[in-house]
Amino acid sequence: MGGFLLTHVGVDDKPVDVPASAQQLLALLGLRGATTRSAVAGTLWPDVTEDRARACLRTAMWRLNGAGPALFSDTRSGVLSLSGLVRMDVHELTATAHRVLAAAEERNGTACEALLGSGELLPGWCQDWVVFERERLHQLRLHALEALSARLVAQQEYAPALEAALESIRVDPLRESAHRAAVSVHLAENNLADAVRHYEAFRGLLRRELGLEPSGQFVTMVRSAME
Template sequence: MLQIHLLSKFSVTIDDRDVTGLEASKAQETLAYLLIHRQRPHSREVLIDQIWGDYTKDQAQKGLRQALWQLQNALHGQDSNLHTGLLQVDTTWVQISVTSQFWLDIAVLEECYERVQGIRGQLLTADQAAAVTDAVQLYQGDLLETCYQDWCLIERERLQHIDLSLLDKLMEYEETQGNYEKACAYGEQILRHDRAREQTHRRLMRLYCLAGDRTAALRQYEACVVALATELAVKPAKQTEALYQAIKADTLAYPSPAASPTPPSATPTSLPSLLNHLQQVQVALADLQRNVAQDIQLLESLLPPSS
């Protein structure tokens, strides 16, 4: 079966054998663009504009012809065992064949995201969590890491957002299961991609407390302060500061994510306990609001422009 990896290092294999002849960067970029937008055909003019925008018209047309020849020669080669039927090419249009069968890493990531979109991490089933785990393991690096064309940068950011959203769900899921070390590992993975992601810093602070490591929680706050100052030139939000003060004073009483909301009659009656309880609710609501805003932003970016 044809397998294509666009994340991190570009690679194409058929039945575990490397497909040769695709070493040229423009051939890789052309195939990647077609696969990312695999649901529709593309005119040659669009491909030229997207991939050869900095070239003269003659150079761009020649470059596209050469890239398509390289792709067809590699994927539709004379060896019948290597004939994939992946591309449909004519004098005007190029597209991924709707009848071709292939495995694509970004397709797995996108399909997994669509299946669990709108489901909080703590509500994932074991099967859903396993599927998300498999999907994020495919993300070993960014889309076409050596390509800096505008279209690629946009798609790279979109896929990064999908990966981070899935990691967020896994972090919350593992916290719900009481697997605090796994949850922390996902949080650290998120911060390697986006070190100024404040909601992740907050969640890690709470997780370290749940795991009994107050020192690590306080150090996480310090890391958050440095990241926000370096990346965004801002200070932590009030929710983050409130959480830090509660941890520092050793008054944090973080409820189990799976627990039902505390009824009003059972709410702590002492003023310090009540204040701490409300601060934690405030932090949780802020995280939820941020997650919803990110999902809305992604959906808006996927909608076609209004006429």
């Protein structure tokens, strides 16, 4: 999240210099899990012959030999996967988001730190498989932020609830459910003026950008609060 970085935790914590092809190999396995060699080669080098793609894969793995021990698990079966010793921030973010969405026990401070502090997945990478994973994580994070905001409102923790809602808006300014989450916080605090101002600002943005009006659900929420 925020860019590729490989470090040896507990050794020197310094970034490890990894060639671009090897970065892609590590990222693909980290995001998809165990994958056959042929699938990895075809995904990373789709515009060359199968033999050439397999050769590129062997080269990428060879270049990682100096990056540290135990990057890969047993590869004799023809299936590649990262070693269980490898930790990825994506996995931690995903696990936190799923716990929040499942309403499982989760420390609010830990959830806020994970969901608010993450950047975009591999910014600047434009491969199809990266774009797909980026959108998947984008949507998961937004839903988790909105769920976390609602949970914090229920616990009367309004400041972090608003922060979670506003982070969702920052990530996707035209997302109505994120704006509804922010308005819900204002209403829970009896800050009706703030709620109305936020609604009107979103309404203006939606009109300018898309020529649309807020949903009936949002309109009803605000009107009911004003009665």
